[in-house]
Amino acid sequence: MDVMPDGPSxxxxxxGRRETVATMPRQVREELSRRLRRRKEAFRAxxxxxxxxxxxxxxxxxxxxxxxxxxxxxxxxxxxxxxIGKVFFPGASPAAQLISSFAxxxxxxxxxxxxxxxxxxxxxxxxxxxxxAATMIMMAVGTFAIGLIPSYSTIGIAAxxxxxxxxxxxxxxxxxxxxxxxxxxxxxxxxxxxxFLSSWxxxxxxxxxxxxxxxxxxxxxxxxxxxxxxxGWRIPFLIAGPLGAIGLYMRLKLEESPAFxxxxxxxxxxxxxxxxxxxxxTIVREHWRPLLxxxxxxxxxxxxxxxxxxxxxxxxxETLNRSSSSAxxxxxxxxxxxxxxxxxxxxxxxxxxxxxxYGVAAAAMIxxxxxxxxxxxxxxxxxxxxxxxxxxxxxxxxxAPSAATLPALFPTAVRYAAMGIGFNIAxxxxxxxTPLVTQALISLTGNDLTPAFYLMLxxxxxxATVKFLPESAQVxxxxxxxxxxxxxxxxxxxxxxxxxxxxAGRTSGAP
Numbered sequence: 001m002d003v004m005p006d007g008p009s010x011x012x013x014x015x016g017r018r019e020t021v022a023t024m025p026r027q028v029r030e031e032l033s034r035r036l037r038r039r040k041e042a043f044r045a046x047x048x049x050x051x052x053x054x055x056x057x058x059x060x061x062x063x064x065x066x067x068x069x070x071x072x073x074x075x076x077x078x079x080x081x082x083x084i085g086k087v088f089f090p091g092a093s094p095a096a097q098l099i100s101s102f103a104x105x106x107x108x109x110x111x112x113x114x115x116x117x118x119x120x121x122x123x124x125x126x127x128x129x130x131x132x133a134a135t136m137i138m139m140a141v142g143t144f145a146i147g148l149i150p151s152y153s154t155i156g157i158a159a160x161x162x163x164x165x166x167x168x169x170x171x172x173x174x175x176x177x178x179x180x181x182x183x184x185x186x187x188x189x190x191x192x193x194x195x196f197l198s199s200w201x202x203x204x205x206x207x208x209x210x211x212x213x214x215x216x217x218x219x220x221x222x223x224x225x226x227x228x229x230x231x232g233w234r235i236p237f238l239i240a241g242p243l244g245a246i247g248l249y250m251r252l253k254l255e256e257s258p259a260f261x262x263x264x265x266x267x268x269x270x271x272x273x274x275x276x277x278x279x280x281x282t283i284v285r286e287h288w289r290p291l292l293x294x295x296x297x298x299x300x301x302x303x304x305x306x307x308x309x310x311x312x313x314x315x316x317x318e319t320l321n322r323s324s325s326s327a328x329x330x331x332x333x334x335x336x337x338x339x340x341x342x343x344x345x346x347x348x349x350x351x352x353x354x355x356x357x358y359g360v361a362a363a364a365m366i367x368x369x370x371x372x373x374x375x376x377x378x379x380x381x382x383x384x385x386x387x388x389x390x391x392x393x394x395x396x397x398x399x400a401p402s403a404a405t406l407p408a409l410f411p412t413a414v415r416y417a418a419m420g421i422g423f424n425i426a427x428x429x430x431x432x433x434t435p436l437v438t439q440a441l442i443s444l445t446g447n448d449l450t451p452a453f454y455l456m457l458x459x460x461x462x463x464a465t466v467k468f469l470p471e472s473a474q475v476x477x478x479x480x481x482x483x484x485x486x487x488x489x490x491x492x493x494x495x496x497x498x499x500x501x502x503x504a505g506r507t508s509g510a511p
Contacts (some may be wrong), residue, residue, distance in 0.1 A: 028191075028473040029500065031098040034490045036501045044496040049481040051190055056485070057089055057175070057207060060197050062250040063181050064204030070177055071208035073143035073170070076236040077105055078310040079216040079328060081435070082317055083233045087151045088160045090345045099320055102436040104164055104464045105310065108171030109432025115175020117280065120420025123176065128184040128416060131176055133251045138173030140244020142166050144315055147237030169434075175370040179419030186407035187415075188207035190485040192350065192474050198403035199346025203339060206399070209309050209336035272274075283410075289468070290409035294422030296465030297406065300362060300397040303433025303458040306449055307385040308334060308391050311435040312376075318439075319448050320377060330384055334392035340395065345400035354401045359466045361397035365459030368394070373452040391455075408472035411479035430458075464501075 012154060020473075036042060077084070085097030115135075123131040147164040152159040189197040215236050223232045283291070301346055309331065316327035349357045368390055375387030410418040434454070441450045476482040484490045 002345045002509040003268065024496070025471075025474055027353075028474045031475045032497060033500050033503070035476075036497060042501040043482070043494050045490065045494065047481060048493050049483050050235050050487060051188060051483055051485060053485065056117070056188055056190075056197070059202050059254070060185055062253060063132075063185050064200045066132065066204075066247040067177070067181050067201055068204035068208040068211070069243045070136065070174065071140045071205045072212045072243065073139050073208075073237075076143070076212040076216065077146075077167070077413040078306075078435070079213055079313050079331075080233050080236070080378055081105060081310075081314050082324070083229060084163075084183065086229060087233065088163055090152050094318070098314060099436065099439055099443070100160075102294040102314075102439055106433045107164055107438045108167040108174070109428040111168045111171040112175040112428045112432070113421070116179060116420025116424035117418075118172075119176025120179060120417030121263055121280065121496060123183070123416030123420075124414060125210040128180050128187075132180045132414075133248060135177040136171040136244060136247045136251055139170055139177070139242050140247070142169035142173065143237050143240035144244070145169070147234040147240070154325070172386065176420060179423050180416055182403040183407045183416045183419055184406055186477065187480065189404070190483045190489070191476050192407075192489070193485065194393075194404040194483075195349035195354065195401055195473060196343060199343045199349075199400045201401040201403045203342050206296065206335050206338045208344065210332060210339060211336055213313075213328055213332040215239075217325060217332060220325045220328060222378055228286030231500055272280045280417060280421070283414050283421060287410060287418055291418065291422045293465055293468050294406055294409055294419070295426040296360065297398075297402065297469070298423050298426035299430045300358070300365075300458050300465065301395075301402055301425050303434050304365070304391070304395045304398055304455060306431050307438070307455060308388070308395055310432075311438055311451065312388070312391075314435065314439070315448075315451065316376075319442060319480045334383055334388040334395075337389055337392045338396045338399070341396040342400045345396055346404070349404065350473055353471050354475050355466055355469055355471050356399055357401050357465065358405075358469065361394050362459045362462035362466060364397075365394050366456050366463070367460065369452040369455040370449060373449055377448065405469070408475070408477055409470075412477065413479060415477075415479075 039047075075315065081101045082098060083094075085094075085101035088104075089097045089100040119131050119135065143166075146163060149166065150159055169414050185198050185201050186194060219228060219232050219235060312334075313324075313331050316322045316330065345357065356452045356500045372387040372390045375383045375390070378384060378387075406419060406423065407415055409422075438451050438454055441454075442448055482493060484493060
């Protein structure tokens with residue numbers, strides 16, 4: 001029924017609400033109509049969750065800052081891969097040193113699914129905030145430990161063994177980090193702005209990468225190679241201690257997300273009775289389709305990510321024989337470009353949808369991967385910069401919508417665990433192994449365009465995945481109340497739901 005008055009303003013306001021419904025994105029209209037048919041009534045005030053701006057800013061800011069610090073720690077290893085190979089594998093050839101260093105890098109990704117399997121169910125049962133604080137501590141400890149490990153020349157084979165253990169601690173913690181952080185921010189964000197607000201999480205990721213790259217670049221410029229090899233490489237890892245303390249403080253100040261609190265109130269007993277193994281079996285059995293979509297998008301994002309951030313610095317120094325400082329500066333330019341772009345692309349995904357952003361960028365990857373690497377191989381200043389900027393732009397297009405898109409694939413009750421499975425298996429199998437596999441293929445084939453072909457394959461898989469991706473821009477999260485950013489938006493959504501409910505009633509033949 002129409003709750004608006006029949007006075008002079010009534011028809012005009014009703015017409016305005018119909019116009020709002022007509023301009024509403026199709027996926028939003030269909031999802032709201034489905035929920036209203038199931039409810040058999042329009043939304044009321046208690047059915048629409050308002051996220052207060054101060055809480056929203058704190059949640060997004062603290063999550064992005066914590067993610068920045070985590071990925072500063074994790075990313076520093078990428079920029080020091082060649083140096084680490086010399087310190088911990090001194091008896092091997094330069095190529096073997098590099099492959100050994102990247103193998104240790106990839107080892108962290110082997111345990112990431114295990115971290116996701118442990119932290120994911122805990123996040124769904126105990127809360128996102130508690131688990132995110134735990135991952136922050138583990139990452140800081142693992143990274144700080146790398147800076148303290150003696151070299152191979154001091155303690156022999158124990159040195160690479162300890163390095164491997166520290167990397168596995170990093171990987172285990174990261175297995176619970178990204179899935180939890182994306183879930184947390186997505187559950188805090190109003191539906192209309194989820195793409196923009198969630199993009200700040202990956203903004204923090206690439207700021208962390210950029211800070212790590214900048215620090216290593218400065219050290220390479222200021223220190224002779226002998227001093228860098230002797231002790232300078234330890235500095236970025238030792239900084240992890242105080243950075244981890246700051247990140248932990250920020251995360252302990254956070255409150256649980258509204259979606260998790262709502263779910264806990266409604267299903268606390270059933271969740272408490274369900275074992276982690278039972279939850280994981282439920283996810284694989286009932287949500288295998290969104291799991292595959294999640295893995296396809298993560299493959300696309302992370303193959304590109306680790307190609308640019310993890311492999312490109314070493315590709316330039318070891319394959320193209322450039323100085324480490326010029327290689328680091330070039331990648332740093334790409335990271336800064338991503339930081340400048342990413343929130344704008346996140347906002348764009350709210351307006352035009354997630355699927356168009358992913359689809360166009362995946363197609364562009366197939367076409368532009370080889371030209372980009374040809375530019376990077378050229379001499380001079382501007383061609384390599386242009387090649388890196390092209391790859392960085394594509395990476396920004398994959399990163400910006402991810403934190404909003406991936407959590408939307410799963411319902412609240414299993415969201416953290418499902419993200420932990422899908423995200424970390426894909427990263428372990430394809431993302432973290434990208435530097436190792438690509439370097440090994442270059443050594444095997446002698447073709448320095450192998451990285452471009454690898455990116456093209458990722459683009460093909462990503463483009464196929466987009467066909468099965470449901471559009472989630474501006475749509476309420478599965479299993480959560482509609483989220484808005486103000487009481488005005490709440491009133492507008494309630495009024496819109498009245499028009500949609502009457503339309504749904506007429507369509508179904510209800511009186």
